[in-house]
Amino acid sequence: MQDGASDVRSSTGLRADPPSADQSDDCSSPSPRITVITPTYNVAAYIGEAVDSVLCQTFREFEYLVVDDGSTDRTVEEVRERMADDQRLRLIAAEHGGSANARNLALRQAKGEFIAFLDGDDRWRHTFLEQQLALLESVGSNVAAVFARSRVISESGRVYAFRWQRAGRYDFDDMLIQACPPRCGSSLLIRKASFDVAGEFNVQKTAAVDHDMWLRIQRDSGMPYFWGNSAYLLDLRVRPGALSRDHRRIFEERDIVARDYSPALQRYPAAMAYVRAAVFAFRAGQEDFALRWARLARQAGFRSLAADTYGWRLLGWSALPSSGRRLLRWCNSQLRALLGRIARAPGGLQR
Numbered sequence: 001m002q003d004g005a006s007d008v009r010s011s012t013g014l015r016a017d018p019p020s021a022d023q024s025d026d027c028s029s030p031s032p033r034i035t036v037i038t039p040t041y042n043v044a045a046y047i048g049e050a051v052d053s054v055l056c057q058t059f060r061e062f063e064y065l066v067v068d069d070g071s072t073d074r075t076v077e078e079v080r081e082r083m084a085d086d087q088r089l090r091l092i093a094a095e096h097g098g099s100a101n102a103r104n105l106a107l108r109q110a111k112g113e114f115i116a117f118l119d120g121d122d123r124w125r126h127t128f129l130e131q132q133l134a135l136l137e138s139v140g141s142n143v144a145a146v147f148a149r150s151r152v153i154s155e156s157g158r159v160y161a162f163r164w165q166r167a168g169r170y171d172f173d174d175m176l177i178q179a180c181p182p183r184c185g186s187s188l189l190i191r192k193a194s195f196d197v198a199g200e201f202n203v204q205k206t207a208a209v210d211h212d213m214w215l216r217i218q219r220d221s222g223m224p225y226f227w228g229n230s231a232y233l234l235d236l237r238v239r240p241g242a243l244s245r246d247h248r249r250i251f252e253e254r255d256i257v258a259r260d261y262s263p264a265l266q267r268y269p270a271a272m273a274y275v276r277a278a279v280f281a282f283r284a285g286q287e288d289f290a291l292r293w294a295r296l297a298r299q300a301g302f303r304s305l306a307a308d309t310y311g312w313r314l315l316g317w318s319a320l321p322s323s324g325r326r327l328l329r330w331c332n333s334q335l336r337a338l339l340g341r342i343a344r345a346p347g348g349l350q351r
Contacts, residue, residue: 032061032088034116036116037065038054038066038120043073049123050118050123051079051082053124055088057124064090065092066120068093070094097203101201103201107192121237125235131233132188136189145194148234151232157237160339160340163236165183170226170227171218171225172218175215175226187234197222198219208256211257215261251286271298271299271300281293287325
């Protein structure tokens with residue numbers, strides 16, 4: 001795109017780079033099967049790798065919308081450098097409003113039958129779309145989305161861990177009790193029709209954006225299931241200082257999710273919604289959340305807690321005195337630091 005090209009503005013207030021003559025001709029072609037959406041904000045060091053991982057997919061019938069959320073670094077320039085080589089890529093610029101707002105802006109323009117989100121600092125394996133689409137089309141129309149397993153990578157891109165979840169069907173209870181099995185938005189392929197009833201991402205949320213959306217889709221869309229893929233198709237970059245490391249904000253929003261959605265549980269007592277949350281809070285040293293959630297979780301009864309692996313962990317953390325919990329956290333942090341040095345992950349291993 002030439003520097004002198006004028007901006008194209010829509011009623012939503014966002015700005016999209018205008019298409020070239022070739023791109024304009026392409027608008028008359030059939031709609032792509034998949035719309036890939038990447039929300040970005042100051043990820044210049046990683047966005048090129050993310051975009052390249054999409055453009056090199058073995059499945060080719062997609063459009064790619066990158067929404068820049070008001071970056072102040074070279075994120076936009078990195079994206080524009082790649083636009084000339086692939087007409088499926090389009091840049092949408094918006095004022096800074098958060099990842100939920102950026103995703104909503106792209107969803108309103110999406111033409112695909114399926115939606116995939118990739119965060120600007122993650123990357124896909126080259127068969128991500130091909131394998132995910134094949135799985136989603138094989139499991140039935142009542143499955144709203146499929147999600148893949150992840151490899152965890154450091155800031156430099158080195159793989160140092162694997163995030164496993166069982167393959168197969170997940171219902172609403174699984175999604176809430178197991179604290180969002182897809183782990184992150186970059187792991188999913190979703191039927192676009194599921195958003196028609198569930199609505200858009202909640203712009204008031206910053207740390208539980210994904211979990212809130214997936215629960216609403218399962219509860220409201222008429223497609224009550226998600227499906228776990230057994231393949232490792234996502235490289236999830238975990239870096240110190242990222243939003244996902246803001247524990248306080250995570251727990252504040254996790255509290256709201258448990259309160260709002262636990263009454264809709266069918267197979268579990270509502271108190272089970274607090275079990276994993278309490279364990280995660282104990283680990284992070286957020287004792288006020290941890291102790292309150294542990295009290296709520298114990299209302300599920302010993303039998304329910306004993307049937308859940310995290311229930312046993314909750315009982316163990318709760319049985320320790322505060323000094324014992326501090327010691328356990330210190331030991332865990334030292335172990336992560338040691339493993340981080342072995343894996344050459346600066347800052348140690350991050351959860």
